[in-house]
Amino acid sequence: MNHPHIDSLLRFMDASVCNFWAVATLKQWLSRHGYRERQLADSLNDVQPGEKFFVTKNDSALFAVRVGRKSPAETGFKIIAAHSDSPCFRVKPNAAMTSGDGLVRLNTEVYGGPILYTWFDRPLSIAGRVLLKGKDALHPVTRLLKVERPLLNISHLAIHFNRAVNDGNPLSRQHDMLPIIARLNSTLEADDLLMRLVAKELGVLQSEIIDFDLLLYDVQPACLFGYHNEFISSGRLDDLSMVHAAITALVESSDEDATCVAAIFDNEETGSGTKQGAASPVLGTLLQRVVEAQGGRADEMGRAIARSFMVSADNAHAFHPNYPSKYDPTNHPALGGGPCVKINANCKYMTDAHSAAIFETLCQEAGVPFQFFVNHSDVAGGSTLGNIFTAQMDIEGVDVGNPLLAMHSARETAAVDDHLHMIEVMKHFFS
Numbered sequence: 366m367n368h369p370h371i372d373s374l375l376r377f378m379d380a381s382v383c384n385f386w387a388v389a390t391l392k393q394w395l396s397r398h399g400y401r402e403r404q405l406a407d408s409l410n411d412v413q414p415g416e417k418f419f420v421t422k423n424d425s426a427l428f429a430v431r432v433g434r435k436s437p438a439e440t441g442f443k444i445i446a447a448h449s450d451s452p453c454f455r456v457k458p459n460a461a462m463t464s465g466d467g468l469v470r471l472n473t474e475v476y477g478g479p480i481l482y483t484w485f486d487r488p489l490s491i492a493g494r495v496l497l498k499g500k501d502a503l504h505p506v507t508r509l510l511k512v513e514r515p516l517l518n519i520s521h522l523a524i525h526f527n528r529a530v531n532d533g534n535p536l537s538r539q540h541d542m543l544p545i546i547a548r549l550n551s552t553l554e555a556d557d558l559l560m561r562l563v564a565k566e567l568g569v570l571q572s573e574i575i576d577f578d579l580l581l582y583d584v585q586p587a588c589l590f591g592y593h594n595e596f597i598s599s600g601r602l603d604d605l606s607m608v609h610a611a612i613t614a615l616v617e618s619s620d621e622d623a624t625c626v627a628a629i630f631d632n633e634e635t636g637s638g639t640k641q642g643a644a645s646p647v648l649g650t651l652l653q654r655v656v657e658a659q660g661g662r663a664d665e666m667g668r669a670i671a672r673s674f675m676v677s678a679d680n681a682h683a684f685h686p687n688y689p690s691k692y693d694p695t696n697h698p699a700l701g702g703g704p705c706v707k708i709n710a711n712c713k714y715m716t717d718a719h720s721a722a723i724f725e726t727l728c729q730e731a732g733v734p735f736q737f738f739v740n741h742s743d744v745a746g747g748s749t750l751g752n753i754f755t756a757q758m759d760i761e762g763v764d765v766g767n768p769l770l771a772m773h774s775a776r777e778t779a780a781v782d783d784h785l786h787m788i789e790v791m792k793h794f795f796s
Contacts, residue, residue: 443673477634675762677751
C-alpha cells in the first residue's frame, strides 16, 4: 500500500530515533507549514489571532499552537496530546567497561519498561543531545547527535550455555543488557572511548563536551509488511505514531475560529513527572499566556478550559491471536479495526461516557470506524497522559489510541488503516 501519509510516517519514524530527534524533526516539519518558533523565555504578549507558532521544553517536548480568530473563552481549546519518548536504554556516565578479552561494553540504564529480550542481537546505535561549553556556566550549547551506522550489539548467551533459555530466562538489567561497542588491544584505549567518538561525530574538541543525554536505538528502518503491506513494523510506534497523526492533523486542518494545540509531552514512559511531562504545568501556563495575549480578563482562562476538549492519544493493545486469554472477552481491539476508545473503571484513563460519546461521534462524522479497549479484569492496566494532565487542569477529554502488537518491544506492529483513520478523525476534530 502506498499512501503519502504512510510514507510520511515511515520517514518520520526513521528520523525520530529518540525524543530529542523527534522534536527536532517536528520543528522542521512545522516550520515548512508556516509555524514560527517562539521561546518560552520571551514575551508572548504579541501573539495574534491566526498566528501559528510552536515552543519547546528541554529539547524533548513541543507544543504547537494555531491561534483562533475567536477568543478561547468563547470557543475553548482543541487539544491533542501525545508523547515523544519510548522505552529504551540510556548511556551512563563513565560508560566504557573493559574485560579480559579486549571487548568494550557500554554501561547503560533501562529507560521506561522495554521488553528486554527484543533488544538482543540486533544492530544498535546511539543518539541524543550533547551539552558543550557556552558563554558561561548557565548557558551551555546543545548539539544533537545521531550516529547513523550500526555501532552496538547486545549479544545473547548461546543456547548451549543455557539449555532452558526458551523455558523462561530472567534477565539482569545490569549484567545481561550491556551492549558491545569495540574490541581493543589495550585497556588504555577504552579511556574516554565514547567521548572521543562523540567529539569526532560532532566535529568538536573533546574538552568542549560537558555532559550528554544519549540513548540506544535500533538502526533498522521502519517498514511495511503483510500480504497487502497492511502492517507497519517499527520501533517507537508507541507513541510516535500518535505524534505523527496529531501533527499531520494540525497542519492539514482548517478551523480558523478555535485555538488548536498539539501537545507533545516527554517522559510519559517514566510517569510524566518532569518539567516537560504531562504532570507539570507547562501546557497550562502556555495556554494561560495565549489567553492573556488575547486581552483575556481574570476569568477568561477558566471559561476557556470549561469549553475545551482534549484527545489524549497513546496507543492501545491489539488483540493477539496467540494469547486470547489475556484480553477482555468483549472489548479486545483488532489491528485494522480503527482507533480505540480507552476505558478504565478506576480512572486510569480520563475517558468517561460523555467524552467517549464526543469522540465516537467525531469518528462517525469522519467516516472512521472505532473500537474499545478495556483491560481484562484480572490484569492491571497502566495510565497515560490524560488523567495525569487533569491533575494540572480540569479539562474534559478522552484517552484514545491505535491498537499495537508487541507494545514496548524494540519493534512494534501497527495497521496501516488504523493510522490513516486516526489522522482523519483528528483532522475532523481540528476542523
